[in-house]
Amino acid sequence: MTYKATSPEDYINQVPEERQNALKTLRQVIKENLPKDFEEGIQYNMIGYYVPHSVYPDGYHCDPKTPLPFMSFASQKNSINLYHSGIYADPKLHDWFVNEYPKHCKRKLDMGKSCIRFKKIDDIPFQLIGELVTKMSCKEWINLYESVLKK
Numbered sequence: 546m547t548y549k550a551t552s553p554e555d556y557i558n559q560v561p562e563e564r565q566n567a568l569k570t571l572r573q574v575i576k577e578n579l580p581k582d583f584e585e586g587i588q589y590n591m592i593g594y595y596v597p598h599s600v601y602p603d604g605y606h607c608d609p610k611t612p613l614p615f616m617s618f619a620s621q622k623n624s625i626n627l628y629h630s631g632i633y634a635d636p637k638l639h640d641w642f643v644n645e646y647p648k649h650c651k652r653k654l655d656m657g658k659s660c661i662r663f664k665k666i667d668d669i670p671f672q673l674i675g676e677l678v679t680k681m682s683c684k685e686w687i688n689l690y691e692s693v694l695k696k
Contacts, residue, residue, distance in 0.1 A: 556592050567625060593614060598612055628660050630659055
């Protein structure tokens, strides 16, 4: 589902009511654990966390006018999805998450390259997501992005 929101609050208010509390909790967990220098806003029609131009003037290589994306989440048709670029770019972080997931959730991990899908909102492992958010600083993300993804 695509929402035309102007702020994270606006986005959450547009999703189905039965998902709003889960999204509010997810947002709170991320904000409480997000390392300094990342900013929150709407990016790609989702609630996003990114490196602002004031920290990384080059922006995203696909569109330098766009701040460097890092993480986002969205309410999709059949799931709530968390997108984390660090999991995609850093095999050690990916492996850590995959190994920790069963300790926090009974359901099988539904994951793509950078997308983690939660089909049952009651099973979102908020504590694990909070830990994931702390695993990469803004500077570490920029360095990894420049060495692995930016070509």
